[in-house]
Each structure stands twice: as C-alpha cells, then as structure tokens.
C-alpha cells in the first residue's frame with residue numbers, strides 16, 4: 001500500500017487550526033521556505049526533518065553550518081572519504097560530465113564563458129589521457145580515471161592555447177588543496193551507504209564556500225544519476241534538504257534538475273533561502289508548497305505578497321520567528337502559520353536523550369574500517385615482500401654455491417680430458433713400439449727358421 005506522508009507544521013494563530021502539509025495532495029512534493037535572517041527557516045526545516053524521520057522517510061541534508069548534526073542517524077563526515085570531481089558514473093557519458101562539471105566549477109568560482117570552456121576542454125583532455133576513446137559512449141563500468149591531481153597538470157599544459165590560464169588556476173586552486181578530491185583515484189564515496197534514515201552531510205569543515213557548494217553539487221549529481229538507475233516510483237522515499245540553498249541555485253544546477261525531475265523518482269526537495277530572487281520565477285511558480293516568513297526588504301515583501309496572494313501590509317506585520325504564511329498548490333489562498341519549533345515536539349525529546357555522536361557516525365566508522373582493512377592488506381603485502389626478498393637472497397646464495405661447484409667440475413673435466421690425451425699419446429707410442437717389437441719378433445722367427453733349416 002502506498003505510504004502517504006503528513007507533516008504537522010504548526011497552527012494558524014488566529015483560530016488554532018492545525019496546519020498539515022501532505023505532499024501527495026500538492027502538484028509536487030517540494031517545499032520552499034523564504035525569509036530574512038532569523039525569521040525561522042532553519043528551525044522549520046528541522047521540524048520537518050523530525051516529522052519525516054518519525055514517518056520513516058529518509059532524508060539527506062546538505063549541512064553548511066552543522067545545524068542538523070544533533071538529528072543525524074547517519075553523520076557523514078565526507079572529508080574522511082574521497083570524491084573524484086570528474087567521476088563518470090555508470091550510464092553517464094564522459095562528454096556530459098565534462099559539460100556538467102565545468103558548469104558547476106564555473107558557477108561556484110564565478111568564471112566567465114571562456115574560462116568555463118577551458119575547464120571543459122581540459123576535462124575532455126583528462127578523459128582522453130585516462131584512456132577513454134569515445135567521450136560520447138556511456139560508462140558501462142569499465143572506465144578507470146587518472147587520479148584527480150593530474151587535472152592540474154593538464155590545465156597547466158593548456159597554457160599554450162589559452163594565455164589566461166595562470167589566472168584561472170589561481171582562481172580555482174583551492175580545489176587542489178582539498179584532500180577529499182586530491183586523494184581520489186578512480187573510486188569514490190558511494191551514496192548507497194549515505195541515503196538511509198536521516199543522513200547529514202557535514203560541509204562546514206571544507207576550506208571555502210566555493211568548495212562546500214561544489215561538493216554539494218557533485219553529491220547531488222551523483223544522487224540524480226543514482227535515481228535514474230533506481231528507476232521511477234510514486235512513493236516518496238527520500239527528501240533532499242538544502243538550507244541556504246542560494247549557494248546552489250543557478251541555471252542548469254543539479255538542484256534545478258532535481259526540482260524538475262525528482263518527483264518521478266519518489267524524491268522531494270526542501271529548500272530554504274533568504275530572498276525570493278534566489279529562486280527563478282518558474283521554480284516559485286511550480287513549487288508545491290511555499291512557506292514565507294518575515295523579510296526586512298520592501299521589494300521582497302512585495303514579491304512574496306504577490307506570490308502568496310496576501311496583501312503586503314499583512315505580510316509586513318509578521319514579527320515573530322516561525323510566524324509566516326504557507327501556500328499549498330492545492331488551495332487558492334495562503335494560510336497563516338506559526339511553526340511549532342523542534343523543542344516543543346515530542347519526537348525531539350526522544351532524540352535528545354539518545355543522541356550519541358559515535359553511534360551517529362556509522363558511515364564514518366565504516367570508512368575507517370575500510371581504510372584500516374586497506375592498510376592491513378598493504379602491511380600483509382609488505383610482509384610478503386620482505387619474505388620474497390629473503391627467499392631471493394637465499395636462492396642467490398644457492399646459485400653462487402652451484403656456480404662454484406660447476407666451475408670445479410669443469411676444471412676436473414678439463415684435467416681428465418688432458419689426462420685422456422696423454423693416455424692416447426702413450427697408447428700410440430706403445431702401439432708403435434708394439435709394432436716394432438712384433439716385426440723384430442717376426443724377423444727373429446725367420447732367422448730361427450733359417451737356422452733350423454741349416455741345422456737339418
């Protein structure tokens with residue numbers, strides 16, 4: 001039976017009516033929240049996460065500020081793993097990845113078109129140097145990439161063709177300081193182990209906002225590909241949650257693609273951002289649910305009041321954190337809502353009591369055991385190597401001894417050959433003497449015969 005989700009958001013403060021969000025009733029399962037700093041967006045996301053968790057829907061949170069750590073069943077310290085930025089996943093075409101990743105890099109580092117093209121060409125070069133013959137052929141699992149660090153060399157090599165390359169490399173050089181990327185060979189973090197229960201991907205520790213966003217983009221791209229492989233379903237099984245989503249909104253971004261396509265694969269998106277202009281008009285017009293809180297900018301208030309079909313004055317009167325308007329696509333009018341914060345929800349008390357950081361880091365521990373195993377393998381190999389070296393040394397000694405023996409034997413043979421020659425010579429001499437003696441004997445016999453005849 002199809003599982004239907006129903007999320008308690010809060011109450012309408014005027015009539016105490018419960019406000020529920022039922023994604024299945026809306027034109028899509030996505031929810032967008034907009035509001036100024038301190039207006040209650042993060043708190044709202046947390047409350048929704050908790051509800052999703054208690055209704056056994058997985059969620060994957062890109063956490064830029066360690067805001068969600070306390071809820072995690074699965075705390076993903078991604079920097080302990082590896083992620084090859086140029087990874088070509090199963091069924092992906094290298095050429096498509098070259099376009100996608102160059103766009104991501106161009107977006108996070110605010111590169112111009114020419115610079116984006118240089119990156120794209122260098123990615124293609126990188127694939128060809130990795131032994132890929134046809135960039136339009138889907139990866140059937142046989143592609144093995146060079147380690148990412150080679151990408152830097154390839155960029156340097158394009159200097160002849162593109163004079164501005166030094167500037168470009170300087171701009172994106174932080175990428176080459178990130179262990180997550182630089183330690184990556186052809187293997188990379190698997191999302192299978194990440195998407196379960198409430199998974200929080202910690203991005204806070206990465207060196208710059210650019211790197212954080214790029215890691216987010218790469219992971220979402222991986223997720224999209226995984227959804228294609230997994231196939232379509234009409235049951236919502238996963239929510240992707242991105243607070244401060246403005247970092248990741250740009251034309252053609254993985255977030256945009258997810259907003260457009262993820263519904264068919266049973267995946268909903270929840271985004272929070274400060275300004276309505278962080279989202280394109282089409283995104284806002286197509287959002288299944290919008291929650292808008294107070295904003296200090298007049299033009300944003302104008303924009304939002306239009307979008308939510310309430311008058312601007314009402315909107316500007318909002319002054320409490322978590323107080324706002326929600327518009328469901330299934331209804332004509334917005335409803336006022338006071339979001340019930342996490343601390344007042346019973347699920348939170350349970351979580352607070354059971355939170356254990358070590359237990360939460362299941363994935364991290366897995367990665368550590370994997371690394372330990374690899375190390376043990378290496379140690380074993382080294383041990384074997386040592387033994388082999390010893391055996392080789394022993395064999396060399398044996399060989400040395402054998403060589404000596406052979407030399408001695410050869411010497412003995414030479415000696416006996418010489419001796420044989422002497423014996424032969426002696427033989428010949430003797431046979432000569434023999435012949436002489438025989439003829440002398442015959443002569444004597446004849447003499448004797450003669451004498452005997454005479455005597456007769």
Ligand SMILES: Nc1ncnc2c1ncn2[C@@H]1O[C@H](COP(=O)(O)OP(=O)(O)O)[C@@H](O)[C@H]1O
Pocket residue numbers: 035036037038039040041042043044321322323338339340341
């Ligand atoms: N629904 C709510 N009820 C009560 N307090 C809230 C509510 N939402 C937010 N707050 C409080 O307001 C402050 C700012 O909220 P936050 O969610 O971090 O805002 P934002 O993410 O929009 O900047 C926090 O200290 C939080 O505890």
Ligand SMILES: [Mg+2]
Pocket residue numbers: 041042043243
């Ligand atoms: Mg916030």
